[in-house]
Amino acid sequence: MGMGLPSSAYKRWSLKLNMISQDLRQEVGQIKLSLHNNLARYAGEKTNFFPWPISEGETIQSLIEKLKIPWEEIGLVVVNGSVKKDPQIVLYPGDEVKIFGLVGGG
Amino acid sequence: MDRYGYNGKVLHVNLSTKEFRVESPPEIFYRQYFGGRGFIAYYLLKKMKGGEDPLGPENILVFAVSVLGGAPAHGLCRFSVGAKSPLTGAFGESEAGGYWGPELKFSGFDALVIEGKSPQPVYLFINDGKVAIKEARHIWGLHTGDAQDIIRREIGDERARVLLIGPAGENQIPYANIANELSHISGRTGMGAVMGAKNLKAIACRGTQKIRLSNPELVAEVAKRVARDRNEHPLSYGLHWIGTPGAVLHFNHAGTLPTKNFREGTFAGAEKISGERMIETILQKREGCYACAIKCKRGVGFKSDRFTVDLRYGGPEYEALAALGSNCGIDDLEAIAKGNELCNQLGLDVISMGNSIAFLMECQEKGLLPASWREGLDVSFGQAEVMLRLIEDTAFRRGVGQHLAKGVRGMAKELGPEAEELAVHVKGQEVPLHDARGKAAVGFGYAVVEKGADHLVSGFDILYERADHPGFQAVAPLGLLEPLGVNDLGPKKIRLFTYMSFLWSFYNCASVCNFAFVPRSITTLNELVHLVKGITGWETSLWELMKVGERAINMARAFNVREGFSKKDDNLPERFFQPLEGEGPLKGFKIDRQVFQEALDLYYGMMNWDKEKASPTRAKLVELDIEWVWDCLPPHIKGGH
Numbered sequence: 001m002g003m004g005l006p007s008s009a010y011k012r013w014s015l016k017l018n019m020i021s022q023d024l025r026q027e028v029g030q031i032k033l034s035l036h037n038n039l040a041r042y043a044g045e046k047t048n049f050f051p052w053p054i055s056e057g058e059t060i061q062s063l064i065e066k067l068k069i070p071w072e073e074i075g076l077v078v079v080n081g082s083v084k085k086d087p088q089i090v091l092y093p094g095d096e097v098k099i100f101g102l103v104g105g106g
Numbered sequence: 107m108d109r110y111g112y113n114g115k116v117l118h119v120n121l122s123t124k125e126f127r128v129e130s131p132p133e134i135f136y137r138q139y140f141g142g143r144g145f146i147a148y149y150l151l152k153k154m155k156g157g158e159d160p161l162g163p164e165n166i167l168v169f170a171v172s173v174l175g176g177a178p179a180h181g182l183c184r185f186s187v188g189a190k191s192p193l194t195g196a197f198g199e200s201e202a203g204g205y206w207g208p209e210l211k212f213s214g215f216d217a218l219v220i221e222g223k224s225p226q227p228v229y230l231f232i233n234d235g236k237v238a239i240k241e242a243r244h245i246w247g248l249h250t251g252d253a254q255d256i257i258r259r260e261i262g263d264e265r266a267r268v269l270l271i272g273p274a275g276e277n278q279i280p281y282a283n284i285a286n287e288l289s290h291i292s293g294r295t296g297m298g299a300v301m302g303a304k305n306l307k308a309i310a311c312r313g314t315q316k317i318r319l320s321n322p323e324l325v326a327e328v329a330k331r332v333a334r335d336r337n338e339h340p341l342s343y344g345l346h347w348i349g350t351p352g353a354v355l356h357f358n359h360a361g362t363l364p365t366k367n368f369r370e371g372t373f374a375g376a377e378k379i380s381g382e383r384m385i386e387t388i389l390q391k392r393e394g395c396y397a398c399a400i401k402c403k404r405g406v407g408f409k410s411d412r413f414t415v416d417l418r419y420g421g422p423e424y425e426a427l428a429a430l431g432s433n434c435g436i437d438d439l440e441a442i443a444k445g446n447e448l449c450n451q452l453g454l455d456v457i458s459m460g461n462s463i464a465f466l467m468e469c470q471e472k473g474l475l476p477a478s479w480r481e482g483l484d485v486s487f488g489q490a491e492v493m494l495r496l497i498e499d500t501a502f503r504r505g506v507g508q509h510l511a512k513g514v515r516g517m518a519k520e521l522g523p524e525a526e527e528l529a530v531h532v533k534g535q536e537v538p539l540h541d542a543r544g545k546a547a548v549g550f551g552y553a554v555v556e557k558g559a560d561h562l563v564s565g566f567d568i569l570y571e572r573a574d575h576p577g578f579q580a581v582a583p584l585g586l587l588e589p590l591g592v593n594d595l596g597p598k599k600i601r602l603f604t605y606m607s608f609l610w611s612f613y614n615c616a617s618v619c620n621f622a623f624v625p626r627s628i629t630t631l632n633e634l635v636h637l638v639k640g641i642t643g644w645e646t647s648l649w650e651l652m653k654v655g656e657r658a659i660n661m662a663r664a665f666n667v668r669e670g671f672s673k674k675d676d677n678l679p680e681r682f683f684q685p686l687e688g689e690g691p692l693k694g695f696k697i698d699r700q701v702f703q704e705a706l707d708l709y710y711g712m713m714n715w716d717k718e719k720a721s722p723t724r725a726k727l728v729e730l731d732i733e734w735v736w737d738c739l740p741p742h743i744k745g746g747h
Contacts, residue, residue, distance in 0.1 A: 036348075037344040037348055037352040037356065041337075041347070047383070047386050048386070071574065072574035072575065075568075076356060076360060082691075100355070101344055101352075102340055102341055102575065102576070103344065103356045
């Protein structure tokens with residue numbers, strides 16, 4: 001179930017690239033985003049969907065990097081109800097994106 | 107002699123003769139068995155012979171804290187209760203947090219061994235080393251909350267910590283639980299029924315004795331580090347923010363949320379019973395146990411037009427949400443919270459209760475339920491009001507409750523082979539709310555663990571599937587260096603399971619909470635060793651602690667062997683060998699019988715147990731320095747070595 005995660009070097013590189021490029025890209029609309037479990041703290045501890053702007057060509061990976069969530073804290077990404085394992089999947093305005101953190105049950 | 111951490115005193119109470127005795131075991135006893143499961147297994151092996159009636163006076167009931175329990179650091183709050191289980195006939199054991207375990211230590215004792223049976227209802231009051239047996243006829247039959255209020259008033263101390271059973275325990279329902287502080291529950295293996303059978307309603311403790319620490323600075327250092335970082339670490343922060351109910355939605359998306367008696371892995375109503383929804387609606391506060399900075403427990407209280415739920419009884423954890431919710435096809439969070447409160451008032455294990463109802467619901471759907479069992483009630487999936495009524499009826503063996511009180515195994519036996527295929531239990535204990543088809547090691551643990559299906563044996567597979575997972579990284583000191591998939595039941599997973607089960611068994615010996623320590627939480631293995639050193643002064647190591655855990659498993663296994671348990675009892679319910687139904691991502695997945703059998707043989711091999719008898723070899727017992735356990739085994743087991 002784990003996502004194909006980039007190496008830490010790649011992570012740093014892509015984050016830097018993203019920071020340079022994100023201002024240049026056009027905001028194309030909003031997704032509905034929710035962050036669960038340990039990720040709640042990255043969005044003010046909300047429990048429901050909230051609107052979040054995306055740029056053209058926004059992927060799961062670029063979204064997570066913008067949110068500044070460390071990869072190791074992510075458990076599952078669910079787009080429009082189904083689990084997505086490929087972080088390069090492109091997001092579109094109106095998509096419902098749920099990102100789950102780590103759980104162990106119990 | 108300098109003694110740190112423990113009191114050096116075990117209190118023995120004979121309820122038949124009303125006699126007390128204080129035993130002062132030597133240091134080596136504490137170091138080898140530590141407390142909890144280790145003490146329970148020791149006394150059950152030494153003081154019983156095998157074949158006793160779990161509800162008879164000859165059953166031994168042990169409450170054990172540990173060398174560490176009650177020390178001023180997070181996650182050392184737990185105690186274990188054990189006896190021969192009326193639900194399984196096997197080694198019975200249950201752990202709970204809260205405040206009672208530490209209070210027993212403050213009152214001067216490390217453990218309590220109870221034998222015999224009182225001729226009439228009584229409760230015990232342990233007050234700074236003094237013991238009194240008190241009349242309990244006037245509180246017999248009362249809910250846990252009402253009984254606790256009266257006991258505190260009678261002994262004149264509102265701060266007394268009270269452990270007690272409800273009507274279900276008095277009525278010897280085989281999955282009756284024991285509560286302390288009303289919301290901390292020793293749920294599993296029916297220990298409440300053993301108390302009820304002994305006519306023991308409650309044990310109140312009050313103590314003022316401080317636990318002596320060998321190196322208070324070392325203990326404080328670890329406690330401070332965790333208090334500082336608990337909101338930074340993703341696992342401990344998540345436990346506080348949403349707690350175990352956070353698993354509902356996650357598991358639902360992963361396809362592992364037990365639904366309709368484990369038939370399916372996704373539930374259409376998952377959002378409605380989720381931890382997120384609980385935070386938005388009925389959650390009132392987040393609570394913790396003695397000295398804990400994490401505070402993972404839910405405090406739920408509300409008054410709606412349908413229900414009033416009292417905050418004193420805590421709130422539904424993940425297990426309750428899935429047992430009374432998705433597994434019964436119920437998407438009504440308020441009704442589940444009410445059901446959880448009822449279970450805690452009446453003294454019923456919410457896992458066994460919920461799954462017994464779910465089993466009955468599926469039997470009705472499949473036309474396997476005779477009209478005489480239903481008594482006109484529609485026991486179909488999704489009926490929240492019926493679920494609530496059935497909980498009450500079970501505690502008092504009324505109506506359909508007479509049947510539910512037999513548990514899943516008991517009911518299935520009477521309903522016939524078709525129903526037995528739907529009976530999700532191991533060794534007679536209802537399975538916790540984790541589908542073995544999405545969690546290979548958890549499922550394997552269900553099969554082999556001595557107390558019957560239990561989920562807190564080796565940790566969840568999801569903790570070990572990714573190299574960057576903090577849980578996985580935290581177990582590297584054990585030599586577990588390769589992440590393994592959640593459905594992997596190959597040799598490497600069995601190795602991981604075996605090592606992790608030693609660590610978990612140590613936790614159960616040492617009052618350690620798995621929600622405060624790795625791999626499920628923040629406190630590291632090195633910090634664990636520092637805590638043991640700081641508390642006891644012993645020059646110890648992770649090796650020694652792991653061996654304590656392994657020793658206790660072998661003792662519990664020997665208890666089961668003496669009771670006639672064998673390889674055939676280390677099995678999984680038929681349901682997990684059948685394809686998962688529904689529309690979830692794991693649809694069609696099933697456990698391969700041959701892979702399971704190979705895993706079992708490999709496990710016995712790694713344990714150095716006889717593969718045919720599923721029993722410890724003499725060499726293993728000698729290696730663990732418990733050769734005396736060999737003498738407890740029956741002759742047909744010892745022959746051939």
